[in-house]
Every structure is written in structure tokens, then in C-alpha cells.
Amino acid sequence: MVGWIIVAALAVLVVWGIAKYNGLITLRNQVANGWKQIDVQLKRRHDLIPNLVSTVKGIMEFEQDTLMKVIEARSAAMGARGVKDAAAKEGALTDALSKFFVVVEQYPQLRASENVNKLQEELTSTENKVSFARQFYNDIATTFNTAQQVFPDNLVAGAFHFQPAELFEITVAAEREVPAVNLSLKK
Amino acid sequence: MVGTERTEGTEDFPPASMNLYEQQKANIRNTWNVIVVFLFVYLFLGFGFDYFYLGFNPWSPATNSAIEDAAARATFPLVTVFALLIGSGQAWWGLRFGDQAVLRATGAKPVDAHATDPATRQLLNVVEEMKIASGLPMPKVYIIPDADLNAFATGRDPQNASIAVTQGLLEKLNREELQGVIAHEMSHIRNLDIRLMTTIAALVGAVILLSDWAMRSMRYGGGGNRSSSSKKGSGGAIILFVLWLAAVILAPLLAQILAMAVSRQREYLADASGAELTRNPAGLASALKKIELAFTPTRSIKRGSAHLCIADPLGRKMDLREGLLANLLATHPPMAKRISILSRMAYQDPASLTKQV
Numbered sequence: 001m002v003g004w005i006i007v008a009a010l011a012v013l014v015v016w017g018i019a020k021y022n023g024l025i026t027l028r029n030q031v032a033n034g035w036k037q038i039d040v041q042l043k044r045r046h047d048l049i050p051n052l053v054s055t056v057k058g059i060m061e062f063e064q065d066t067l068m069k070v071i072e073a074r075s076a077a078m079g080a081r082g083v084k085d086a087a088a089k090e091g092a093l094t095d096a097l098s099k100f101f102v103v104v105e106q107y108p109q110l111r112a113s114e115n116v117n118k119l120q121e122e123l124t125s126t127e128n129k130v131s132f133a134r135q136f137y138n139d140i141a142t143t144f145n146t147a148q149q150v151f152p153d154n155l156v157a158g159a160f161h162f163q164p165a166e167l168f169e170i171t172v173a174a175e176r177e178v179p180a181v182n183l184s185l186k187k
Numbered sequence: 188m189v190g191t192e193r194t195e196g197t198e199d200f201p202p203a204s205m206n207l208y209e210q211q212k213a214n215i216r217n218t219w220n221v222i223v224v225f226l227f228v229y230l231f232l233g234f235g236f237d238y239f240y241l242g243f244n245p246w247s248p249a250t251n252s253a254i255e256d257a258a259a260r261a262t263f264p265l266v267t268v269f270a271l272l273i274g275s276g277q278a279w280w281g282l283r284f285g286d287q288a289v290l291r292a293t294g295a296k297p298v299d300a301h302a303t304d305p306a307t308r309q310l311l312n313v314v315e316e317m318k319i320a321s322g323l324p325m326p327k328v329y330i331i332p333d334a335d336l337n338a339f340a341t342g343r344d345p346q347n348a349s350i351a352v353t354q355g356l357l358e359k360l361n362r363e364e365l366q367g368v369i370a371h372e373m374s375h376i377r378n379l380d381i382r383l384m385t386t387i388a389a390l391v392g393a394v395i396l397l398s399d400w401a402m403r404s405m406r407y408g409g410g411g412n413r414s415s416s417s418k419k420g421s422g423g424a425i426i427l428f429v430l431w432l433a434a435v436i437l438a439p440l441l442a443q444i445l446a447m448a449v450s451r452q453r454e455y456l457a458d459a460s461g462a463e464l465t466r467n468p469a470g471l472a473s474a475l476k477k478i479e480l481a482f483t484p485t486r487s488i489k490r491g492s493a494h495l496c497i498a499d500p501l502g503r504k505m506d507l508r509e510g511l512l513a514n515l516l517a518t519h520p521p522m523a524k525r526i527s528i529l530s531r532m533a534y535q536d537p538a539s540l541t542k543q544v
Contacts, residue, residue: 030322037319121305124362125312132320135466140322 020156027144031165034137035083038168041129042077042090048126049074049097052119059109066103069096083166094127134168141165210456214379217449218386222278224445225390226271228438232397233270235431240404241266274393281389282382286341286349289388289495295329295351306357313366314350317373320464326350326376330357336478339495340372340381348376359481360474367471370461371497378460380453384495387446394442401435450495451520458525462532472529479522498522 053067073093080086101120110116145164148157237243243264298307311328318325326340329351336356342348350372352365360368375381462468478498 034322041319117305118303118308121309121312125309125316128312128316128366129319132316132464136320136322 017156020153021160024144024147024153024157024160024162027140027147028162028165030140031137031144034133034140038130038133038137041126041133042086045093045123045126045130046074046078048119048123052116052123055113055115055119056104056110059107063103066096066100070100072096083168087168090130094130097123097127138167141167210378210460214383218379218383221383221387221390221445221449225278225394225442226274228394228434228442229270229274229397230267231431231434232394232401232438233267234264235428235434236266236270236401236404237264239428239431270397273397274390277389277393277396278386281385281392282343285385285389286343286347286381289339289341289385290329290349290351293331293351294333295331298328298330309362310352310357310365310369313362313369314373316366317369317464320370321373321377323348323373323377326373330354336360336481336498338368338372338497340375341385341495342376342381343385344379344382345376348381350376355481356478359477363467363470364474364477366465367461367467367474368497370464371457371471372461373464374457374460375453378453378456380457381495384446384450384453387449388495391439391442391446395439398435398438405435454520455525455528458529459532462529468529468532472526472533475522475526475529479526 049070053071057067070093073089073096077086077089077093080089104110104116104120147153148162148164298311300311302308302311307330310330314328315325323345326342326345326348327350329349331337331351331353333353334355335353336359338350338352338356340348340350350369352368356365356368375384458471461471465471475498
């Protein structure tokens, strides 16, 4: 009798362990997928910038400094490795871009150009997509980390060496401030 | 009717403590509950017809001669089976093709993914942003050629979902407001409200159809058989008959009240979880303000799909005030209340929004 109770308890334990393990694997894949989504949007942002630069270069010749900063921030961001590094360098690029758009507002010629407007909408949207992808990644990563840390689930996580996912934090001080720029087309 | 009693007690606010997974499960459960309730209604309507008009009665003791028996009453509940078939067929059809029917009825046109027109481009971008924020697959995007401001989402699951917005909405709202509206619709998709609402629309349609048929056949074909039912005219049978008649007449109305109650309850939730997606409740609040001020009926959206929209397309004044009647008959909670809830989320004074617009 006692033997059967022990067997039954062990069976329940094994089933529980499998369920938790599978849950953690699903979450880990979702975290990885969330990270990929950020990557896709970041790459898109990197691809859009050369277009933008070549469109405005002629008109903005007096603002070479602002333009150069965007270009430099872009190449730095493209070479970023790991979550922390990427977060810092992408933050710097966001910063450079918002300064750039402040300057664009001062050129009526640029504001009137259909091409610039189109690129501005695409970049605004890509910026949004980056931050929404980041938001989604952070949410799912937090769920994953919490699932690993609560008791008794942490026993399963520990036994199979699950690592907590890194959160995408804002590391550039400038990005913590709300940029005083309206990027929307309509006002 | 079983269904209405259940929903009258329902709070307008769904429990805030529920997470997304629980919301989805609750909605799947609700969908089944609604289907079961409606199946009972079909059963009741059909069986009443069999019992009172075709003389089908499995409980009555056998009469003197078997021949008289066979002649006087039907031996198979034909109408009951027929009503159940129509009802479940309609539910299946609604889930499978209901979204297409709604889109066609509103004249919505699919948006080309490579459109270059700035307003369309912006719409596609905003939908994609919300797709990323919600982690769902990309829904199909439609534009309704109507100058009024409205939007709705439909489909049977997130993999087969569509979002439609009116031309007027694209023209009048700025980027942030459009984002709020799309986030609201995306939440309907994410919470599986679309499945519940599409199913309800189809089931209500079947009730209306069945009660219409029952009333017609009573008027034209009833005469001959009525004597057979009055023969066993005990008091209980008469009460039952009156109940059934009342059900036939009131079923369409009650079914619509049920649909509206469910819809109202889902609106607050979609507002809140939409704000969670954009992290910007002020965007949706100011969009709702604009929609409210542009108070003209959306002509292309018919009564049948009113409960799918972000704002009541029929422009009924009912939306403006609260009260028992307004609560029962409106598909949407009062706009002012929705705006004030969103404004509080954004730490804003609702009155300040009015000045901005």
C-alpha cells in the first residue's frame, strides 16, 4: 500500500516536472522569437537611413554635423553584439535621429517634399515598431524569468540550467528624457 | 429565456484581475455557453411547433386504435430536428464565413500591402506596429468607403482576422489616435472577442429566421391542426402554449439584447487592453472624442453588425446616457464614460480633451 502511494506520488511529480519543463521551453522560444522581432525592425531602420541621408543631403548641406552623427550612430549600432550593447547603441541612434528630425522641421523645403515625408513616416513607424517589439520582448522575457524564479518551479528551471533572459533596458541617459519632437505627419 | 437572465446580472466591467490567457479561455467558454443557450432556444421553438401544431407527444398514453394514433399525430419531431439543423448550420456558417459576409455587406475594400498613398501607408504601418506590440499574426486590412468615423474587427481566430476602418477615420484622426483605435481592434482579436461576437451574430440571425417562420406558418397553415391540441386542453397545456407563443414573438428581441449585453461588456476591456498595447490611453481617448463629435450614422454598416464596431454605427442617442433602458438596448457603453476611464488612465482631466479637439 505504502509502496503504491510512493509510486503514485512519484508519477504525479514526474508529470508536473514535464509540464513545467515544456512550459519553460515554450517561453524560451517565445523570448528568442521576440528578440528576432526586434532584430528585424532594427535592420529595417538601418536600411532606411542611407535612403534618408541621400534624399536630404543636398538641401541640408549646412547641417553636415547632424547628418554625420546619424550615419556614425547607424554604423555603430550595426556592429553591436548582445542585448546590452545593442540597447546602448540603438539608443544612441534613436537619439541622433530625433535630433535630426528637429533640424528637418526647420527646413520648409524638406517638410514640403513628398519623399522626405514618406521617409519620415517610414522611420517614425520603424521607431515605433522597434519600441513595440522591445515592449513585447520585455513582457515575454519577464514572464520567462518569473516562471524560472517562483517556487517550486525554480527547482525544474535549476535542474535543467535555464538562464534568465536579459531585459532590453534604456541605457542612454538622453533616451530617458521624452524627446520634444513631434514625428507625426498630421498635427 | 435562459440566456437573458444570465447576462442581466453581468457587470459592465470584466474582472480586471484576469490575464490574457484567462480572458481568452473565458471567451471560448462564453462562446460555447452562448451556443448551448441558443441551441436550447431552437429546441424550444421547434419542439413547441411539433407539439402544438403537428401533435407530436411522446408522453401521452396510447389511444384506442393504432390507426387513429398514426393519423392524428406525427411520430417524429420533424420541426425540432429541422430547427436544430438550421441553428447549428447557421452557427457553423457564421464562424466560417461570417467575417466575409460582414465585410461584403459594408462594402469594405482590401488594402494592397504595397500601397503608396500616404494615408493608406500610415494605416498599414500602424496596424503592423500593433501587430508587433500584441505578438499576433498580421490581420487583413480593409477600408470602408464611408465618410463617417468607425472601425471594426472580425474573423474566427487571430490567424484569420480582419480589421476594417472607414475612409473618414483615416482622414480625421492623427497618427496617435489611429494607433489607439487599431490597438482597440487588435485587442478584440487578441481576446478572441471577434469569435464570440461573430458567433452571436450568426445565432441571433437564426433565431430571427426561425421565429419568423413559426409565426408565418401559424398564420397560414395552423388551422387544421389546432383542434388536436385543444383536445388535450388542460390548464397546463394552455400555459405552456402561451409561454411558447411568447418565446416565438420575443425571441428575436431577447436574442438581440443578449448580443448587446455581451458586446458592451467587451468594449471596456478592449479599451483598457488597447491602452496597454500602445501605453498611451490618451490617443484612444481623443480618438473616441472625435468619433463622438462626428456624430453621424455610418450608413454602410447595417444593424446586424453594429456590435462589432468601435462606436455604434447607427448613431443612436442611447449611447449618451446611462440607465436601465439605455443599458439594455445599447451595443456600446456610453462614450463619455469610456473617455473618462481612458483619461484617468492617462492622468488627464477628461474635460481638457474637449478643449483640445
